[in-house]
Amino acid sequence: MSGWLLNIPIQATCSPEDAQMYAQWTKEGDWDLLPSERAWSDRQSLLEERGYILRQRYRTGWRPSWLGHNRDPFSCEDSIISRHDHVIDATRRKDNLLVSIKVVKDASNEVKIARLVSSPQVVRNPANHCVSVLDILPDPVFPDKALMVMPYLRPFNDPPFNAIGEAVEFVKQTLEGLHFMHSIRVAHRDCAAANIMMDGRPLYPQGHHPVEINRTPDFLHEAPHLSRLDHPVKYYFIDFGISSVFGERDPPYVLGTKGRDKDPPELSDHTPYNPFMLDIYILGHVYQEEFIDKYSGLEFLEPLVTAMMHIQPERRPTAEDAILMLHNIISSVDTTLLRWRLRSRSESAPERVVYDTVAVAREGMYHLRRLVR
DSSP states (O other), rough: OOSOOOOOBBBBBHHHHHHHHHHHHTTTTTTTOOOHHHHHHHHHHHHTTTTEEEOOOGSTTOOOTTTTTOOOOOGGGGOOOOSSSSSEEETTTTTTTEEEEEEEEEEEEHHHHHHHHSSHHHOOOOOOOOOOOEEEEEEESSSSEEEEEEEEEEOOSSSSBBBBHHHHHHHHHHHHHHHHHHHHHEEEEEOOOGGGEOOOOTTTTTTOOSSSSBBBBBBBBBOOOOOTTTOOOEEEEOOOOOOOOOTTTTTOOEOOOOOOOOTTTTTTEEEEOOOOOOOOHHHHHHHHIIITEEESSGGHHHHHHHHOOOGGGGOOOOHHHHHHHHHHHHHHHHGGGGBBBOOOTTHHHHHHHHHHHHHHHHHHHHHHHHHHH
């Protein structure tokens, strides 16, 4: 449910015997930097010179914080290993902004498109839902690579959606973002769920850890979060690794079967297909799997999703037409329904009673707050 989570601490201390055991494990290399992490440690000096500070684990001369103390390393922030070889989090010194830094091929199509969607003339457009590039640095480890700095984002579905209106807002923003991309002749070609993220700062005013994203920045407690319904977030498309950009007179056709979603029927290494219509299918598939298949109460979105996933690409709506379809659908929906909770299709009858009771109470408090303002 939405609202603040319980502030559950991790057990930070351990017995002297356990501390001795952990010290021995550390000596034997159990918490040594992985090879991919050592590459980031080698980049640390350059990044710091450019104003980006890595976590303590990756700084020169790092010594595990639990050594010499009765601390459980599993409760120590500097024991946390990055989960991706080619992406790491950092803090921008000048404003403490949390950022992500990605290793990319220098002068690649990904860099070209990332620069395009981050250019001054489009970056301020509210319809632009492409992650922006803040900086591109030379990679001191691999000369043919570059380090692309972007705002830190978290998965769009963590924390889970709670209200019908939250799901509708996600659909609205992502269609708006897709229409914007297509209007500047960029086809994403891989806009699957893993490549859609959100700026979660409105939900986490106290912040959260960049790797263990449901813990506080110090890793010691559960990170409390707020509701999307009352604290709206913005969603972003990321990863333009297989994206395509077309000139005004270029025929919009491509070949290839790369991408996370293997279901689109037109994917082919031999027969050209329209990547803009591919984006429509992939995004419709996101709505199908992430919302309609998981929750009850979103059946009103099914005509839109069915149209977007039509087996014949030419019969799918454009992104602009899909937005119009969504607006027509929303206009026929009672606005009070949008604040009602999403019901998981897997929840039991007793769970439904409890969650519905909480939802009614929450809605009552919402209307009471509006009355007293």
